[in-house]
């Protein structure tokens with residue numbers, strides 16, 4: 001099977017899936033826009049009273065623990081519990097889980113109890129979930145010796161989910177196969193929230209097809225769009241990147257992909 005299925009972009013744009021997102025307090029606007037730009041419909045909530053209605057309408061769910069607190073714990077747990085009747089794809093982003101036992105203990109407890117479709121984090125976050133030795137560094141990946149390809153495969157196996165470890169190389173696994181992609185731009189790690197945007201795009205693609213190929217295609221779309229922007233500063237790059245995301249089509253991403261392969 002091919003790693004990417006670029007036709008999924010047209011499917012997102014034509015079906016306009018509703019993506020229910022519980023985000024951190026730092027990046028909600030850019031995350032909502034990423035989902036909107038690619039052709040889906042972002043929905044963020046804070047009231048537990050709305051959970052049953054929203055989960056029933058959602059086509060996918062993205063949970064991000066970047067600014068986790070008790071209210072968010074209750075909200076996310078209620079969403080996962082309600083989703084047991086609907087089985088919507090769930091992306092879980094364990095932001096900075098290696099830097100706080102509050103985050104780690106709660107996340108492990110939740111992942112033991114509820115299934116998620118895809119874990120999306122950086123290598124340090126994946127290592128923390130597996131209790132591997134690693135020097136975590138807040139929202140950044142930090143330093144460690146483990147092979148990231150093995151980490152992501154082990155994460156997928158352990159949590160019975162897809163796993164995506166982002167970084168200079170992005171690794172995607174279903175616990176058996178591991179796929180790598182290396183489309184990149186040095187501005188990605190310089191703009192806070194690109195990881196959160198990526199998680200919400202993975203949820204968006206999973207909304208139209210629940211497959212490893214959809215996870216890879218989300219990463220490929222996100223990184224090829226960012227790679228194609230050549231700018232002289234973080235802000236100009238980010239604006240250009242968002243322009244490209246909002247215009248990207250199956251035809252245009254195929255051209256970017258072919259050009260990128262040609263340059264390898």
Ligand SMILES: Nc1ncnc2c1ncn2[C@@H]1O[C@H](COP(=O)(O)OP(=O)(O)O)[C@@H](O)[C@H]1O
Pocket residue numbers: 121122123139140141165166167168169170183184185186187188189193194195196198222223
């Ligand atoms: N050092 C890097 N160079 C280029 N791109 C990177 C680098 N690190 C991460 N990326 C890209 O940035 C995006 C966000 O990944 P990452 O920074 O790992 O997430 P997070 O913000 O959750 O730590 C991904 O698309 C990834 O491909």
Ligand SMILES: Cc1ncsc1CCOP(=O)(O)O
Pocket residue numbers: 024025026027066067095139192193194195196197
């Ligand atoms: C700065 C910050 N602090 C808590 S969450 C957050 C944003 C994290 O974004 P990302 O995981 O995409 O780097």
Ligand SMILES: [Mg+2]
Pocket residue numbers: 093095096121122139195196
């Ligand atoms: Mg992150």
